[in-house]
Amino acid sequence: MTSTSAPLSGPDYLRQGWQRVRQPGLRRFVVIPLLLNLLVFAALIGWGVRQFNLWMAQLMATVPEWLSFIEWLLWPLFALLVLLVLFFGFSMLANLIASPFYGFLAEKIAEQERGEVSPPTGLRDFVLAVPRALGRELRKIAYYLPRLIVLLLLSFVPVINLISSALLIAFGIWMMAVQYIDFQADNDQVSFIDMLRWMRGRRLLSLGFGLPVYVGMLIPLVNLLVMPSAVAGSTLLWVRERGRPQT
Numbered sequence: 001m002t003s004t005s006a007p008l009s010g011p012d013y014l015r016q017g018w019q020r021v022r023q024p025g026l027r028r029f030v031v032i033p034l035l036l037n038l039l040v041f042a043a044l045i046g047w048g049v050r051q052f053n054l055w056m057a058q059l060m061a062t063v064p065e066w067l068s069f070i071e072w073l074l075w076p077l078f079a080l081l082v083l084l085v086l087f088f089g090f091s092m093l094a095n096l097i098a099s100p101f102y103g104f105l106a107e108k109i110a111e112q113e114r115g116e117v118s119p120p121t122g123l124r125d126f127v128l129a130v131p132r133a134l135g136r137e138l139r140k141i142a143y144y145l146p147r148l149i150v151l152l153l154l155s156f157v158p159v160i161n162l163i164s165s166a167l168l169i170a171f172g173i174w175m176m177a178v179q180y181i182d183f184q185a186d187n188d189q190v191s192f193i194d195m196l197r198w199m200r201g202r203r204l205l206s207l208g209f210g211l212p213v214y215v216g217m218l219i220p221l222v223n224l225l226v227m228p229s230a231v232a233g234s235t236l237l238w239v240r241e242r243g244r245p246q247t
Contacts, residue, residue, distance in 0.1 A: 010208025
């Protein structure tokens with residue numbers, strides 16, 4: 001694969017992932033976490049709206065009547081805050097909840113791609129997989145949070161803050177690739193550090209995959225469909241690209 005085609009093949013892997021997760025036999029690994037995350041999504045939105053209404057009522061009680069128009073100014077800011085919280089917070093929480101299911105989804109797709117066959121996945125397999133899946137997710141959060149905090153702090157530094165927004169976006173795109181490629185890397189017993197090293201050697205390919213995932217994750221409800229598609233697409237990317245020379 002040439003360096004020119006690498007960024008372009010990333011979005012195509014996401015498209016192929018969306019096609020794969022709609023196949024019979026894989027849907028249960030998509031539907032169950034989708035329903036769980038819908039419940040979490042609705043609960044978080046409902047809680048946020050209630051808290052904002054309480055805070056707004058307390059604020060407006062202390063504001064003169066002629067300033068009542070600020071309520072209409074604060075609602076768009078609240079919507080923006082919700083989007084930020086959904087992207088940075090909900091995606092981490094949703095992946096924690098869905099990680100055991102997505103691990104099996106990645107495994108089944110990798111088996112299809114490699115022509116392998118394994119016994120059907122049962123409840124016992126799922127229960128045994130939960131601790132490892134959660135541990136790997138926490139490892140990703142440990143990698144993600146300190147870097148995010150540093151980038152957020154840089155946004156308060158004069159001059160540097162001129163590029164901090166671009167750095168935050170670039171890091172978010174990178175993390176989308178890290179988040180989903182890691183599922184099958186973990187299944188293949190590749191350490192997190194070795195997986196990162198492999199991705200850095202294919203940076204354009206990784207960022208090309210992470211970009212459409214990042215954009216999709218910013219859209220409420222659509223992000224719930226992007227997540228399993230990203231798992232499937234990243235698994236195809238991992239299986240197919242590992243056998244190719246680094247470019």
